[in-house]
Amino acid sequence: MALLGEVVLLGFLICLSFGTTVDSDNGATLLEIKKSFKDVKNVLYDWTASPSSDYCVWKGVTCENVTFNVVALNLSDLNLDGEISPAIGDLKSLLSIDLRSNRLSGQIPDEIGDCSSLKKLDLSFNELSGDIPFSISKLKQLEELYLKNNQLIGPIPSTLSQIPNLKILDLAQNNLSGEIPRLIYWNEVLQYLGLRGNNLVGNISPELCQLTGLWYFDVRNNSLTGSIPETIGNCTAFQVLDLSYNQLTGEIPFDIGFLQVATLSLQGNQLSGKIPSVIGLMQALAVLDLSGNLLSGPIPPILGNLTFTEKLYLHSNKLTGSIPPELG
Structure with a gap:
């Protein structure tokens, strides 16, 4: 012992x-x-x-x-x-x-x-x-x-x-x-990607939507070019999508209406064409900013369905016609 x-x-x-x-x-x-x-x-x-x-x-x-x-x-x-x-x-x-x-x-x-x-x-x-x-x-x-x-x-x-x-x-x-x-x-678990305010160039890759858990994607204020991927609607986890103040061209893809985002910011680009009516079905939107582009045509009355949208910016485009009463 x-x-x-x-x-x-x-x-x-x-x-x-x-x-x-x-x-x-x-x-x-x-x-x-x-x-x-x-x-x-x-x-x-x-x-x-x-x-x-x-x-x-x-x-x-x-x-x-x-x-x-x-x-x-x-x-x-x-x-x-x-x-x-x-x-x-x-x-x-x-x-x-x-x-x-x-x-x-x-x-x-x-x-x-x-x-x-x-x-x-x-x-x-x-x-x-x-x-x-x-x-x-x-x-x-x-x-x-x-x-x-x-x-x-x-x-x-x-x-x-x-x-x-x-x-x-x-x-x-x-x-x-x-x-x-x-x-x-190709990162399977990435949820938040914040890249705003840099000097990044190139296109927004369609592979973006392979990030199935990504809810926050912010590339605001860079020098990205090209168009918004047609398959952007496949990014089903997105809650915040900010592509503003780049040099993006082309039309806003129809599939963007399939997103369930709370914030969609596309301002300050060179986007053209009409505002897709399908955006009026994005019921989760709290902020929609399409200002400062080259968008044309009338404002879709269906945007009046965005009852939870607190901020809606469409100024500084080439829109025609009157403001729909549905937005009143």
């Missing part, structure tokens, strides 16, 4: 020693990350190297209860300047990184792709520049990627399609260029 007690005690001491090692590694990594920040207001005052300082209670840090590994880092809206340290890749157990709404600059470090357990990455509303690193595609557990409102350049990496669990991809308000990678349309 004495021998058994010694074995148990030895095992306990080994586990305790291992736990201390994990603590030391994570704490040192966090301090290395802090070095790359310019914390003018000293909001990370409790991030110190003091032996009595427990990094699991530091501001913005969440640890796992058993291993004490850092699983979440939330430093959003803290007025932090500086850059994101490559050391962040050493926090292998991270599930969530939230650095949004700061003034971080420089490039997204390639090492961020080493956070192999990551499910959410939010770097939006900063001043990050450079390309989107291909290493992000290594994050096979990633479900949400927010990089909007930065100064990112270059093409959208087609390898993002290799992230099997990606549900939200928000790259809006950057300086991204090139075409939308067609491989993106």
Whole structure:
């Protein structure tokens, strides 16, 4: 029994020693990350190297209860300047990184792709520049990627399609260029694709409707050309479709009336022809904006059936005739 007690005690001491090692590694990594920040207001005052300082209670840090590994880092809206340290890749157990709404600059470090357990990455509303690193595609557990409102350049990496669990991809308000990678349309679980406010070119691929779970598609304010795919009505999950302020031409396809969207924004293009009467059957519409195009002919009276539509914009076209009384 004495021998058994010694074995148990030895095992306990080994586990305790291992736990201390994990603590030391994570704490040192966090301090290395802090070095790359310019914390003018000293909001990370409790991030110190003091032996009595427990990094699991530091501001913005969440640890796992058993291993004490850092699983979440939330430093959003803290007025932090500086850059994101490559050391962040050493926090292998991270599930969530939230650095949004700061003034971080420089490039997204390639090492961020080493956070192999990551499910959410939010770097939006900063001043990050450079390309989107291909290493992000290594994050096979990633479900949400927010990089909007930065100064990112270059093409959208087609390898993002290799992230099997990606549900939200928000790259809006950057300086991204090139075409939308067609491989993106083969992601079976993608639900939200925000690309507005970039310099994207090319056509809207008919393959878009292969994203059977996609409910939000926003490419507003780019330089997309060509026509709206005739098969757009097959995108049955859409709730928000915003193609506005591009250079789209041709007629509004009849099949668009099969959508169950709440928002349909096509304004600021070069669409021509008549307004399809079938739009009057889109009972879920809350916002319909067809303004700023080259649409002609009369306003279909059936648009009066859109009883739940709160905003209807048809101005700045070449429409003729009077406003139907059904719209009164």
